[in-house]
Amino acid sequence: MEIKQSTRIQTSVLNGVEKKVLVWFANHLPKWVTSDMMTAVGIVGAFLCGLGFALTNYSIYWLWLSVGGLLLNWFGDSLDGTIARVRHQQRPVYGYYLDHNIDTINEAFMFVGAGLSPLMHMSMALACYSAYLALTVYVSINAHLKSEFKLTYAKMGPTEFRLIIIIADILLMYIPALSNVSCTIEIFSQPVLCGVLDIVAGVILFILIIMYLVSFIHDARWFAKHDPLPKKKD
Numbered sequence: 570m571e572i573k574q575s576t577r578i579q580t581s582v583l584n585g586v587e588k589k590v591l592v593w594f595a596n597h598l599p600k601w602v603t604s605d606m607m608t609a610v611g612i613v614g615a616f617l618c619g620l621g622f623a624l625t626n627y628s629i630y631w632l633w634l635s636v637g638g639l640l641l642n643w644f645g646d647s648l649d650g651t652i653a654r655v656r657h658q659q660r661p662v663y664g665y666y667l668d669h670n671i672d673t674i675n676e677a678f679m680f681v682g683a684g685l686s687p688l689m690h691m692s693m694a695l696a697c698y699s700a701y702l703a704l705t706v707y708v709s710i711n712a713h714l715k716s717e718f719k720l721t722y723a724k725m726g727p728t729e730f731r732l733i734i735i736i737a738d739i740l741l742m743y744i745p746a747l748s749n750v751s752c753t754i755e756i757f758s759q760p761v762l763c764g765v766l767d768i769v770a771g772v773i774l775f776i777l778i779i780m781y782l783v784s785f786i787h788d789a790r791w792f793a794k795h796d797p798l799p800k801k802k803d
Contacts, residue, residue, distance in 0.1 A: 583728050591647050595655040604649040604658070608671055611645030614638045615675035619682020626687055629748065632738040635682075639731050642675060647728070669709060676701050688741070688748075688766035697770050700777040707781060711788065725780075730773065737769050 618638030624631035650668070653659050676698060684694030711717050741747050747765050763771070 582725070583732075584726070587647070587728055591651040592655060594644075594648055595651045598648075598652070602652070604653045604664075607645045607649035607652060608667065609645070611642050611649065612671060612675060612678075614641030614643070614645055615678040618642060619678040619680075619685075622679075622682040622688070623685040626685075629742055632742050636735050636738050639679075639735055642679075643728060643731055646672070646675065665712070669705065673702070673705065683766070683770070686766075688764055689770055690763070690767055693763075693767050693770050693774070697774050697777070700774055700781065703781050704777060707784060707788075714792070715788075725776070733769070733773070737766065741765065 615638065618635045621631050621633070621635030621638055624634065650664065653664065680694045680698040680701075681691075683689045684691035
């Protein structure tokens with residue numbers, strides 16, 4: 570089976586530094602450390618992140634487990650592909666299949682975990698997950714039709730979003746007043762009390778929706794131009 574490898578488009582704020590760090594790790598890890606092992610590390614990190622969120626029902630300081638899980642998830646999720654590229658062991662078909670399926674599972678762990686915490690409504694967590702899935706479908710379609718694998722939008726990528734969540738977690742643990750920040754919004758005439766993490770998630774959700782719509786409209790015009798209506802025969 571042959572497949573044309575899509576061009577990776579990654580222009581995030583931290584991309585330059587991140588790439589150097591990941592290549593350094595890939596060159597210095599033992600040879601017995603494989604891409605599949607790093608994928609497994611990423612899954613464990615995502616699970617621990619979600620577990621840390623859920624355990625905040627008992628103590629806010631369980632957010633440290635969430636922070637550690639996010640870092641572990643970044644390490645595994647970012648290095649699995651980097652190791653393959655550095656060692657010239659790319660497997661485009663297998664890698665593409667595994668990466669997208671595992672990412673979907675990883676995000677489910679994290680979003681559902683956040684929704685199970687007292688810091689975020691489950692409905693908000695699932696709304697963010699839905700937006701993530703919409704972007705995933707968009708990226709997959711473009712990878713197939715345009716051979717472009719877009720990883721960043723408006724200079725923001727997975728690493729930047731992880732960093733935002735880490736910063737929010739630490740602030741929540743060490744600035745107790747933030748836990749009391751809230752606002753009430755009406756949804757279908759029903760008042761809903763939103764905490765600070767709901768507000769952060771709402772901002773992220775808004776950004777994801779805007780990025781999706783702008784990218785969708787832009788590419789729809791591109792496809793319409795490159796795949797015009799057939800001319801009518803006389």
